[in-house]
Amino acid sequence: MTTAPFPAGSIVQVHGRAVVLRGNDIDTDRIIPARFLKCVTFDGLGAQVFADDRSEQQGLHPFDRPEYQGASVLVVNRNFGCGSSREHAPQALLRWGIRVVLGESFAEIFYGNCLALGIPCLQASSTDIDQIQQAAEASCDSQLSISLDPAAVELAGQRWELQLASDAQKMLTSGQWDATRQLLSKDQELTATAARLPYMQRFAAG
Amino acid sequence: MSSATLYDKVWALHQVAELPSGATQLFIGLHLIHEVTSPQAFAALNDLGLTVRHPERTVATVDHIVPTTSQARPFADPLAEEMLTTLERNCHENGISLNGLGSGRQGIVHVMAPELGLTQPGMTVVCGDSHTSTHGAFGAIAFGIGTSQVRDVLASQSLALNKLKVRRIWVDGSLPPGVYAKDLVLHIIRTLGVKGGVGHAYEFAGPAVAALSMEERMTVCNMAIEGGARCGYVNPDDTTFAYLKGRPHAPTGEAWERAVQWWQSLASGPDAVFDDEVRFDATAIAPTVTWGITPGQGIGVDEAVPTLEQTPEEDRPLAQEAYRYMELQPGQSIAGLPVDVCFIGSCTNGRLSDLRAAALVADGRQVAAGIKAFVVPGSEQVAAAAEAEGLDAVFRAAGFEWREPGCSMCLAMNPDRLEGRQISASSSNRNFKGRQGSASGRTLLMSPAMVAAAAVAGHVTDVRTLLPA
Ligand code: SF4
Numbered sequence: 001m002t003t004a005p006f007p008a009g010s011i012v013q014v015h016g017r018a019v020v021l022r023g024n025d026i027d028t029d030r031i032i033p034a035r036f037l038k039c040v041t042f043d044g045l046g047a048q049v050f051a052d053d054r055s056e057q058q059g060l061h062p063f064d065r066p067e068y069q070g071a072s073v074l075v076v077n078r079n080f081g082c083g084s085s086r087e088h089a090p091q092a093l094l095r096w097g098i099r100v101v102l103g104e105s106f107a108e109i110f111y112g113n114c115l116a117l118g119i120p121c122l123q124a125s126s127t128d129i130d131q132i133q134q135a136a137e138a139s140c141d142s143q144l145s146i147s148l149d150p151a152a153v154e155l156a157g158q159r160w161e162l163q164l165a166s167d168a169q170k171m172l173t174s175g176q177w178d179a180t181r182q183l184l185s186k187d188q189e190l191t192a193t194a195a196r197l198p199y200m201q202r203f204a205a206g
Numbered sequence: 207m208s209s210a211t212l213y214d215k216v217w218a219l220h221q222v223a224e225l226p227s228g229a230t231q232l233f234i235g236l237h238l239i240h241e242v243t244s245p246q247a248f249a250a251l252n253d254l255g256l257t258v259r260h261p262e263r264t265v266a267t268v269d270h271i272v273p274t275t276s277q278a279r280p281f282a283d284p285l286a287e288e289m290l291t292t293l294e295r296n297c298h299e300n301g302i303s304l305n306g307l308g309s310g311r312q313g314i315v316h317v318m319a320p321e322l323g324l325t326q327p328g329m330t331v332v333c334g335d336s337h338t339s340t341h342g343a344f345g346a347i348a349f350g351i352g353t354s355q356v357r358d359v360l361a362s363q364s365l366a367l368n369k370l371k372v373r374r375i376w377v378d379g380s381l382p383p384g385v386y387a388k389d390l391v392l393h394i395i396r397t398l399g400v401k402g403g404v405g406h407a408y409e410f411a412g413p414a415v416a417a418l419s420m421e422e423r424m425t426v427c428n429m430a431i432e433g434g435a436r437c438g439y440v441n442p443d444d445t446t447f448a449y450l451k452g453r454p455h456a457p458t459g460e461a462w463e464r465a466v467q468w469w470q471s472l473a474s475g476p477d478a479v480f481d482d483e484v485r486f487d488a489t490a491i492a493p494t495v496t497w498g499i500t501p502g503q504g505i506g507v508d509e510a511v512p513t514l515e516q517t518p519e520e521d522r523p524l525a526q527e528a529y530r531y532m533e534l535q536p537g538q539s540i541a542g543l544p545v546d547v548c549f550i551g552s553c554t555n556g557r558l559s560d561l562r563a564a565a566l567v568a569d570g571r572q573v574a575a576g577i578k579a580f581v582v583p584g585s586e587q588v589a590a591a592a593e594a595e596g597l598d599a600v601f602r603a604a605g606f607e608w609r610e611p612g613c614s615m616c617l618a619m620n621p622d623r624l625e626g627r628q629i630s631a632s633s634s635n636r637n638f639k640g641r642q643g644s645a646s647g648r649t650l651l652m653s654p655a656m657v658a659a660a661a662v663a664g665h666v667t668d669v670r671t672l673l674p675a
Contacts, residue, residue: 024520024523024524025400025524027500027638029636029639029640029641030638030639030640033640033645034618034619034641034643035618035643037242037619038242038271038283038285038286038619039285039289040245040246040249040289040292041245041246041249042246052639052640052645055645056646079401082400082434083336083636083638084335084336084350084617084636085243085335085336085350086242086243086352087243087246087334087352090352091353105401105404107404107434108404108434108436109336109350109351109352109436112351112355113352113353113354116352116354116355166228167228167229167368168227170226170227170228171229174227176226176227179225179354179366180357180358180362182225182226182231182366183361183364183365183366186222186223186231186362186364189222189223190222190233190362190363193220193221193222193233193364194233194363196219197219197235198464198465198468199326199329200235202457202461203457203461203462203464203465204461205460205461
């Protein structure tokens with residue numbers, strides 16, 4: 001299965017078919033069970049995403065169902081991605097093909113990890129998520145069209161507004177979600193901050 | 207909005223710049239790394255042609271994948287061996303100090319750094335591991351980060367972050383005998399929910415918290431993350447300073463005096479303003495056990511598994527899933543539930559005082575027939591100290607296995623794991639489905655003394671009935 005290229009640069013719109021995954025509090029141990037963390041690269045994680053849930057459901061898990069193959073929009077419920085800070089979780093989703101996640105709410109670290117990979121996580125009310133899930137299931141061949149500013153999703157002639165925190169919105173749409181270079185550009189400020197922290201001077205007098 | 211709390215003061219001191227996104231660039235004082243979440247970060251750093259800005263502020267150890275039976279190299283598991291050699295190479299190439307196996311300083315990253323005096327009040331501490339909140343016990347702002355952030359910290363010693371709200375968790379009274387820091391934090395999570403702390407830092411305070419030892423404070427802060435709070439902390443006080451004094455990385459001489467003064471100045475004072483406050487009464491807390499598949503599904507050992515009617519409507523689907531997965535009936539009492547495996551260890555409860563509390567229960571008793579019980583010290587230092595006072599002998603005589611330090615069956619990335627539907631009494635921090643190495647394995651979280659009690663009884667039992675009067 002070929003998936004879309006990894007996110008790069010400014011992200012303003014994402015198009016793709018949806019995969020609906022119902023359930024609250026789906027934690028990162030379920031997204032990628034701990035035994036798959038034993039790797040020094042993320043390359044193989046796409047095949048292992050939801051490994052335990054999938055083997056338990058014997059082919060009926062959304063990620064195994066034929067109609068959802070090639071989907072890139074994941075639609076979840078409440079507190080998705082809770083649990084450990086492992087970036088393996090969004091990495092596994094990314095490598096399976098997910099490029100954007102819609103849900104009622106997300107665990108904070110998961111949300112931040114996704115942002116750092118260029119995977120927008122957008123929120124909607126539980127009623128709206130329910131409607132989006134039903135609409136996506138009813139027309140799983142249709143493309144969803146998600147815009148980040150203003151945040152909204154369109155599917156089969158329907159439109160729902162979404163929420164996206166303004167800082168994440170700015171970072172994604174301006175292509176500055178890759179923080180490393182931005183942080184490094186503050187060289188003098190970094191030096192000045194280190195200089196005023198007593199423990200950085202080993203509590204030397206003066 | 208909070209002001210004049212320790213969180214506010216430490217945040218302000220570490221602020222480097224405001225970023226175009228509106229986030230704050232925050233300086234990081236201590237960066238801890240281990241073999242699982244660092245290799246991809248070093249690879250990314252290399253790809254970008256960047257170097258480590260402050261190698262002296264990054265400290266490594268190996269904990270997640272190490273076997274606890276024989277730590278001879280190469281490890282039997284080639285993937286584990288590859289992860290460790292990759293860490294060794296990255297540390298060597300970048301001038302980062304590694305507290306490796308047999309150094310006398312190796313241990314679970316959140317046990318190792320405090321006992322070496324690396325973690326200090328007023329620091330910002332990060333690690334690619336969500337239980338970094340542990341270090342907040344010292345009055346540090348400490349939180350877990352993802353691998354891309356590990357790369358950012360290696361490159362710039364800073365991170366792009368948004369400030370959290372600060373909630374004070376005030377605990378009155380004192381913990382009754384047989385009730386431990388683990389019970390306190392399980393009780394808090396049970397009450398506020400696993401999402402209760404999202405967007406917040408938790409300041410743990412009040413007489414019951416002030417009376418806790420540093421190891422107990424670490425247990426409480428460790429599980430702040432299980433309550434949804436990215437970090438939790440306790441204001442530094444004399445208990446903190448007494449613990450730090452004389453540790454290898456603690457300041458000495460006049461520098462120590464200046465350090466204590468600075469640390470004291472950071473604590474939340476009477477003028478501190480919190481976003482909100484929640485109060486608890488320690489005297490009302492019982493030994494607490496989780497029955498379900500999130501750390502919020504906890505009950506007192508003398509209580510029954512909640513029925514659907516007793517469960518708030520929004521939590522009912524999860525409760526039903528938990529009944530099914532755990533094979534428990536609503537209304538069934540948790541005491542008396544048979545267990546198969548008893549695990550004492552982890553960064554939550556793998557320290558000397560935890561092993562002492564468990565040994566007190568195990569002493570003179572025998573692990574019940576058919577139960578596998580084992581103790582994994584949190585670090586080489588903990589192991590040495592426990593052996594020096596004969597705790598290993600107490601455990602062995604009672605039928606527990608005494609293992610080498612590491613994360614072990616907390617998340618089962620090493621050979622220690624549940625088999626099939628086995629059910630464990632565990633002193634660790636997560637009871638998610640499949641967490642302990644078997645996709646269908648079941649976990650009951652509890653204090654180390656309660657785990658020891660379960661081991662000798664063969665089922666969940668109230669440790670208070672086994673303690674000397
Ligand atoms: S003991 Fe468990 S929670 Fe702690 S660092 Fe190791 S795996 Fe993570």
